[in-house]
Amino acid sequence: MTKPTPNLSPLRAQFPALQETDAQGQPFVYFDGPGGTQVPQTVLDSMTGYLTQANANKGGQFITSRRSDEIITEARQAMADFLNAASPQEIVFGANMTTLTYNLSRSIGRTLHPGDEIVVTRLDHDANISPWLALEEQGAKVKWADFDIEDCRLNLEHLASLIGPKTKLVAAAYASNAVGTINPIPRIAALARQVGAWLWVDAVHYAPHGPIDVQALGCDFLVCSAYKFFGPHIGVLWGRLELLQALQPYQVRPANPNPPYKFETGTANHEGIAGTLAAVNYLAELGRRYGEAFAAETAAYTGRRQALKQAMRAIMAYERPLLIYLLTELQTIPGLTIYGITEPALLAERCPTVAFTKTGYTPRQIAAHLGQRGIFVWDGNYLALSVTERLGLEGSGGMVRVGLVHYNTLAEVDRLLAALREL
Ligand SMILES: Cc1ncc(COP(=O)(O)O)c(C=O)c1O
Numbered sequence: 001m002t003k004p005t006p007n008l009s010p011l012r013a014q015f016p017a018l019q020e021t022d023a024q025g026q027p028f029v030y031f032d033g034p035g036g037t038q039v040p041q042t043v044l045d046s047m048t049g050y051l052t053q054a055n056a057n058k059g060g061q062f063i064t065s066r067r068s069d070e071i072i073t074e075a076r077q078a079m080a081d082f083l084n085a086a087s088p089q090e091i092v093f094g095a096n097m098t099t100l101t102y103n104l105s106r107s108i109g110r111t112l113h114p115g116d117e118i119v120v121t122r123l124d125h126d127a128n129i130s131p132w133l134a135l136e137e138q139g140a141k142v143k144w145a146d147f148d149i150e151d152c153r154l155n156l157e158h159l160a161s162l163i164g165p166k167t168k169l170v171a172a173a174y175a176s177n178a179v180g181t182i183n184p185i186p187r188i189a190a191l192a193r194q195v196g197a198w199l200w201v202d203a204v205h206y207a208p209h210g211p212i213d214v215q216a217l218g219c220d221f222l223v224c225s226a227y228k229f230f231g232p233h234i235g236v237l238w239g240r241l242e243l244l245q246a247l248q249p250y251q252v253r254p255a256n257p258n259p260p261y262k263f264e265t266g267t268a269n270h271e272g273i274a275g276t277l278a279a280v281n282y283l284a285e286l287g288r289r290y291g292e293a294f295a296a297e298t299a300a301y302t303g304r305r306q307a308l309k310q311a312m313r314a315i316m317a318y319e320r321p322l323l324i325y326l327l328t329e330l331q332t333i334p335g336l337t338i339y340g341i342t343e344p345a346l347l348a349e350r351c352p353t354v355a356f357t358k359t360g361y362t363p364r365q366i367a368a369h370l371g372q373r374g375i376f377v378w379d380g381n382y383l384a385l386s387v388t389e390r391l392g393l394e395g396s397g398g399m400v401r402v403g404l405v406h407y408n409t410l411a412e413v414d415r416l417l418a419a420l421r422e423l
Contacts, residue, residue: 152340
C-alpha cells in the first residue's frame with residue numbers, strides 16, 4: 001500500500017493513553033475514536049492548569065475569575081477559528097452535542113406552528129433525530145429522508161422531494177458515525193435555503209477527519225463534540241448570530257440575555273473548555289508542522305484558521321491510504337460484509353470509519369475477541385438506531401465498527417486484520 005503521507009505517527013508520543021500496554025507489553029489499539037478519542041498531554045495540562053490556577057466562576061473581581069474569563073474567551077475564539085465562524089459570539093459551549101441539540105430544538109420549537117415540517121435522515125445518529133421528533137408534541141410533522149442500503153449514501157432525490165414550503169428545518173449529519181458516509185452539506189443547504197428552511201448539521205463524527213467552514217457550508221447551525229476531536233467531554237454549537245439573537249432561550253431570569261451566553265445554561269464545564277482550547281491548539285500545531293503542503297489550497301484563511309485547515313487536510317491525506325488498505329484487506333476475509341461505500345471512486349465521500357458483520361459471529365463476539373487482544377472497537381448501533389434498523393441489523397446485534405483517526409497506524413490495522421483472520 002501507499003505509505004500514509006505526511007507521516008503523523010510521531011504525534012503518538014504526545015498521547016499518554018497511546019503508551020498504555022497490556023500484560024504482555026503490547027500497546028493497546030484504539031479503534032474506538034468514533035465513540036471518543038484520546039487526548040494529547042497539552043489537553044491534560046490545560047485542564048489541570050485551569051483547576052489549579054484559574055478555578056473560579058465568571059465575572060469576579062479577583063485574579064482567578066479574570067483568568068477563567070480569559071481562558072473561556074480564548075477557547076471561544078479557538079472554536080470560531082476551528083469552524084471558521086464569523087464571530088466568537090456564535091460559539092455556544094454545552095454539556096455535549098445531544099444536550100445542546102435538545103436545548104436549541106426547544107427554542108426553535110417556540111417559532112413553529114402546527115403543520116410546520118422538519119426533515120430528518122435515517123443516516124443520522126439519534127441525537128439529530130429524537131430532539132426533532134419531540135417537537136411533534138407541538139404539532140410539527142417530521143419527515144424521514146432515506147439512504148441507499150447498497151452503499152449507505154443519502155438519497156438526495158428523496159430528501160429533495162420531502163423539502164417543501166412547509167419545511168422549517170432540515171437536520172442532517174456531516175458524516176455518519178455508523179457507516180462513515182460524508183453527506184454533501186452545501187447541496188443540502190441549497191435545498192433548505194430554496195424554501196427558507198434552516199439547516200442543522202451534526203458534525204460530531206466529521207470533526208476529527210476534515211476541515212469545517214460553517215460560512216462556506218451555508219448551514220444555519222452546526223454542532224460537534226470536543227471529545228471526538230482529541231479534547232475533553234464537552235459539546236460545541238455554532239449558530240448564525242442573527243438566529244442566536246432572535247431565538248428565545250430557556251434561561252433563568254438574571255442570566256445574560258445575549259448570545260452566546262443565553263444558551264449556556266448554568267455554570268459551564270470550565271476545565272473542559274480549557275481542554276477544548278488546548279485540543280484546537282494541538283490541531284493548529286499539527287497543521288503548522290505537517291500541513292505545509294496544503295498552504296496554497298488553504299490560502300484563503302490566515303493565522304490559526306489556516307493552520308487548522310492545513311491540519312485537517314494533512315489528517316485526511318494521512319487517513320486515506322489507511323482506509324483504502326483496511327477496506328481492501330477486509331474484503332478478502334471470507335464471510336465479512338462491509339456496510340457503506342467501498343467503491344474506490346467514491347471514497348472522498350467516506351470517513352475512515354468502517355462497519356461490518358461476519359457470518360457465524362455476532363458483532364459482540366467479534367468485539368470481545370478483539371478486546372481480548374487489546375484492540376478496542378465498538379459493536380451495536382452506536383445510537384445510530386435508524387441506520388441499523390434500515391439495514392435490518394438491529395435485531396442481530398448491529399455491526400462491528402472500526403474507527404481510524406490520525407494517531408492510528410498501518411501496524412495497528414495489520415494487528416486488527418490478523419485478529420479477524422483468527423476467527
Ligand atoms: C454523529 C454523532 N452525533 C451525535 C453524537 C452525540 O454526541 P454527544 O455525545 O456529544 O451528545 C454522537 C456520539 O457518538 C455522534 O457520533
